[in-house]
Amino acid sequence: MSRHPAPDELLLDYAAGALPDGPALAVALHVALDPGSQRTVDRLNAVGGALIDREPVPDFGGENDAAALERVLARLDDVPVEPHPRAADRRHSTFDWAPAPLVPHLRPGMDWRRVMGKFDEIRLDLPGDFHRVSLLRLEAGRGLPEHRHAGYEYTVVLQGGYTDETGNYGVGDFAVGTGDQRHEPIADPGEPCIALIVVENPIVLTGPWGRWLNPLVSRGWI
Amino acid sequence: MLSADEAADLIEAIATRQDRAAFSRLFQHFAPRVKAFIMRSGADPEAAQEVAQEALIMVWRKAASFDRTKASASTWLYTIARNKRIDHLRRNNRPAIDTDDWLTVFAPEDEDADKSVLAGQTYTRLKELLGGLSADQMLVIEKAFFEDKTHTAIAEELKLPLGTVKSRIRLALARLREGLERDES
The missing domain is CATH 1.10.10.10 (Winged helix-like DNA-binding domain superfamily/Winged helix DNA-binding domain)
Known part of the structure; x- marks a missing residue:
């Protein structure tokens, strides 16, 4: 169990299917890596099942119902019953640190891109979502430029770890940053720190270069 | 009515022998319930019906991934229907990766050791606690x-x-x- 689980209310949003894709992906990755949060989500899903069981419904058996069933049965001719998948089918050939829910989002040809000479980034494209969703990679001892957020920022650690003013975060840990916080994460010793970061609104850099770089951030160039 | 055990038997019958009679019984029980559930979000009856049908077809496709020792049939159906609702109501006009491919990943057989048990008596107990x-x-x-x-x-x-x-x-x-x-x- 991780030291920094996602808060209960976010796990409820996730289990209810209410989160936009970016934050939902962050929570999905955290849940895949954290048995404690997995257990909470399993319970919440069971609450969803219980609510379906409680639905008072009219009897099935009218003409429309029978016709609907016939149409669906006809469609099954083209739908095979799939064999149970194996875990190995869910692993990415290059990015072996990627938990299963991330793999469908890693399209062929995606690769790290150096940003400001300081860290590497892969920008993920989630159609229709207004969040900025990125994988970041930081070498041991390197830091991200000090910044604050205009909105929420969700971080899940996928490899290595980092430390900032709020604590130390390892694989599976989940951090929620809010608009009023400034922070300056530094990667821990050892293998590079890889994290998924989901930002509601563009980040505002607060260091000496911020004045020059913020316009580029807001245009999505860096 | 369909008990949790009966529902699980029916899903397993689909997984082992593509049993269409079993599918029909599941459909009769769950399609109206899922439709009613989806309509609570404000969806019109046609859209809700379509989500329910898509969810039941997914039950057919993924029947082999169902594990009755980990979750009740209703819970499994809820997660499938939720993902179909996301795909249907939010993604009408945009191509995207199917929610089922990542939001609730159908657990592979050798990777679900951490899944908690919320079937059988535990599921019944959860319903009591909810009350x-x-x-x-x-x-x-x-x-x-x-x-x-x-x-x-x-x-x-x-x-x-x-x-x-x-x-x-x-x-x-x-x-x-x-x-x-x-x-x-």
Whole structure:
């Protein structure tokens, strides 16, 4: 169990299917890596099942119902019953640190891109979502430029770890940053720190270069 | 009516021998319930019917991934229907990766050791515990599941401070945790 689980209310949003894709992906990755949060989500899903069981419904058996069933049965001719998948089918050939829910989002040809000479980034494209969703990679001892957020920022650690003013975060840990916080994460010793970061609104850099770089951030160039 | 055990038997019959009669019984039981559930989010009857049908077809496709020792048939159906609702209601006009491919990954057979057991008596117990939640707590939970709203949106709608909604959710979950863990020990 991780030291920094996602808060209960976010796990409820996730289990209810209410989160936009970016934050939902962050929570999905955290849940895949954290048995404690997995257990909470399993319970919440069971609450969803219980609510379906409680639905008072009219009897099935009218003409429309029978016709609907016939149409669906006809469609099954083209739908095979799939064999149970194996875990190995869910692993990415290059990015072996990627938990299963991330793999469908890693399209062929995606690769790290150096940003400001300081860290590497892969920008993920989630159609229709207004969040900025990125994988970041930081070498041991390197830091991200000090910044604050205009909105929420969700971080899940996928490899290595980092430390900032709020604590130390390892694989599976989940951090929620809010608009009023400034922070300056530094990667821990050892293998590079890889994290998924989901930002509601563009980040505002607060260091000496911020004045020059913020316009580029807001245009999505860096 | 269909008991949880009967429903699980039917899903296994699909997995082992593509049993169409079993599918028909599952459809008759679950399609109207899933449709009613989806309509609570404001979807019109046709859209809700379509989501229910898509969900039941997914039950057919993925029947081999169902594990009756880990989750009840209703819970499994809920997660499938939820993903279909996301695909249908939010993604009408945009190509995207199917929610089923990542949001609830159908657990591979050799990777589900961490999944908790919420089938059989534990599932029945969870339903009892749900009945014991306060009206305030239940209101927030139902709004989340039925109306597809985040806790932030619920707080705005109910004109409650965000902290109040968060603490209702945390208290509700603590009660479920406590009740289930007491049974386990």
